[in-house]
Amino acid sequence: MTRFTEATAIVALAFAACGLSQPVAADDAQIARGRYLVGIAGCSDCHTPGGMTGAADMKRYLGGSDVGFSIPGEGVYVGQNLTPDKETGLGNWTSDQIITAIRKGKRPDASELSGVMPWASFARLTDEDAAAIAAFLKSIPPVNNKVVGRYKSSDTVPISVSAVLPPEVYNALPASQK
Numbered sequence: 001m002t003r004f005t006e007a008t009a010i011v012a013l014a015f016a017a018c019g020l021s022q023p024v025a026a027d028d029a030q031i032a033r034g035r036y037l038v039g040i041a042g043c044s045d046c047h048t049p050g051g052m053t054g055a056a057d058m059k060r061y062l063g064g065s066d067v068g069f070s071i072p073g074e075g076v077y078v079g080q081n082l083t084p085d086k087e088t089g090l091g092n093w094t095s096d097q098i099i100t101a102i103r104k105g106k107r108p109d110a111s112e113l114s115g116v117m118p119w120a121s122f123a124r125l126t127d128e129d130a131a132a133i134a135a136f137l138k139s140i141p142p143v144n145n146k147v148v149g150r151y152k153s154s155d156t157v158p159i160s161v162s163a164v165l166p167p168e169v170y171n172a173l174p175a176s177q178k
Contacts, residue, residue, distance in 0.1 A: 071114075
């Protein structure tokens with residue numbers, strides 16, 4: 001046996017003896033499945049700059065939005081950076097933490113995601129599909145883009161905002177603002 005083969009065998013035995021498994025990298029098929037699911041779920045619409053205005057900046061794909069979404073009475077929420085950037089994205093999140101956010105609407109610190117994130121629609125993803133989404137998000141290029149979080153209703157908002165207006169409010173707008 002060569003030294004390398006002996007060392008590899010010793011490490012594998014140590015993992016087995018401790019009941020630990022070696023980290024498993026996502027395979028190409030799992031990442032492709034995650035890419036497909038992220039695409040049909042429309043994640044890019046709210047999490048890519050320009051996605052909400054029809055001009056998505058694919059060089060900053062899933063790097064965080066530049067348009068907020070208003071929930072009347074709650075404030076304005078902005079789609080966060082979903083790339084594996086360690087400073088401004090999900091780079092320090094584990095796959096399990098990403099899956100919990102997708103399925104349960106909870107961040108690693110147990111705080112809730114905004115009401116805009118449709119996590120309840122993803123709550124019944126299969127384990128395989130949820131893991132594929134997490135693997136895909138971990139595989140994309142990191143984008144360093146700090147997205148300013150929620151704006152309170154009383155805050156001045158420095159970005160464009162998409163809002164759902166009750167009919168009476170919309171109908172009261174002058175024609176030039178509709």
